[in-house]
Amino acid sequence: xxxxTQNPRYLxxxxxxxxxxxxxxxxxxEYMSWYRQDPGLGxxxxxxxxxxxxxxxxxxxxxxxxxxxxxxxxxxxxxxPSPNQTSLYFCASSLGGTGNTIYxxxxxxxxxx
Amino acid sequence: xxxxxxxxxPFNVPEGATVAFNCTYSNSASQSFFWYRQDxxxxxxxxxxVYSSGNEDGRFTAQLxxxxxxxxxxxxxxxxxxxxxxxxxxxxxxxxxxxxxxxTILRVKS
Numbered sequence: 001x002x003x004x005t006q007n008p009r010y011l012x013x014x015x016x017x018x019x020x021x022x023x024x025x026x027x028x029x030e031y032m033s034w035y036r037q038d039p040g041l042g043x044x045x046x047x048x049x050x051x052x053x054x055x056x057x058x059x060x061x062x063x064x065x066x067x068x069x070x071x072x073x074x075x076x077x078x079x080x081p082s083p084n085q086t087s088l089y090f091c092a093s094s095l096g097g098t099g100n101t102i103y104x105x106x107x108x109x110x111x112x113x
Numbered sequence: 114x115x116x117x118x119x120x121x122x123p124f125n126v127p128e129g130a131t132v133a134f135n136c137t138y139s140n141s142a143s144q145s146f147f148w149y150r151q152d153x154x155x156x157x158x159x160x161x162x163v164y165s166s167g168n169e170d171g172r173f174t175a176q177l178x179x180x181x182x183x184x185x186x187x188x189x190x191x192x193x194x195x196x197x198x199x200x201x202x203x204x205x206x207x208x209x210x211x212x213x214x215x216x217t218i219l220r221v222k223s
Contacts, residue, residue, distance in 0.1 A: 035213075040121070042200070042215035043157070050209075058210070090156055098145040098204035098211050104156035 002027045006091045006105035013081055013112055021076045021108050023091030029103075031096040032074040033058065034066065036087040037107075043090065049074055050096065081112040114139055116212045117203050123218035130191045134217045136201030137183045146177055147202040148186050151216065157200055160186075191221045 004025045013019055025032065033048035035058075045058030049068040063085055065077040074093075078085060091105040119136045126132045138146075146163035161168065163175040163184050174187040184203075188195055201214035 033210075040215060043213040045210060048210065088154075098209060101159045102149075102157075102211065104158070106156050107154070 002103065004091055004093050004103050004105040006089075006108050008108060009106060010109045011111070013110070015082055015112055016080050019078050019081060019110075021078075021089060021091075021110070023074045023076065023105060024072050025074075025091075025093040025103070026072065027093060027103065028071065029093035029095055030071070031100075032068065032091065032093045034064070034074070034076045035090045035092060036060065036085075037090065038087050046076070046089075078110075081110075083112050086111050115214075116140060116205060117201055117214040119199075119201050119214040119217045121215060121217060123220050125220045125222060126191055128191060128193060128221055128223050130221075131187065131189045132191055132219065133185055133187045134199055134201075134219075135183050135185045136203075136214055136217075137181075138201075138203040138212075139182070140203065140206035141179075141182060142206065143203045145202075145204040145211065146175075146184050147211075148173075148175060148184075149200040149202055149213070151198045151200055153197075157213075160199070188219075191219075193221050193223060195219060196221045 006023045034046040035043040047066040049055045089108045094100045148160040149157040150160040151157040167176045172189045176185045198216040205212045
């Protein structure tokens, strides 16, 4: 089954404690990205990757890091989480380009206290 | 000004009603337009692409108005299961990416 898998789905952590949200897709997609969704603001892109070892900032990259060492994986790293990073996070993948369907993971609810 | 703007709603309609949402976008050069559906606390999923000539998929009709820079989604014969948030998506004027609107909430009631 074609899917995007992200973990953990739910996490409560404390300010400053590094965490990683993993993301994996099995569709051999070149394009992967991370979004955060906050009430009234919609989905905002954090980082994206056009292919292996190619990453770039989205609209809200501050406080986040990513890596793309393999085509299928695109982890999101919060080196020193802060309460304003409490949000719902979605990993997504697509074939590439803006004309293709985006497939989303089920989302990760992150709370930073 | 936001790149993509939607009326947040909620639109409360009875079963069987026809409802329409509009979405305006700022990039006059946009070529890619979509409607995604998002159920409460779940991931967005593609509902339909929007083509220049307009397109229909069952009870759903999407239209594009380039002159006024908006797209629309019309839902006929609303079902309870249509209750969701509908996200308008357009390609950005800043790079090779898509921009999501904040969504319009639809509630269909019996």
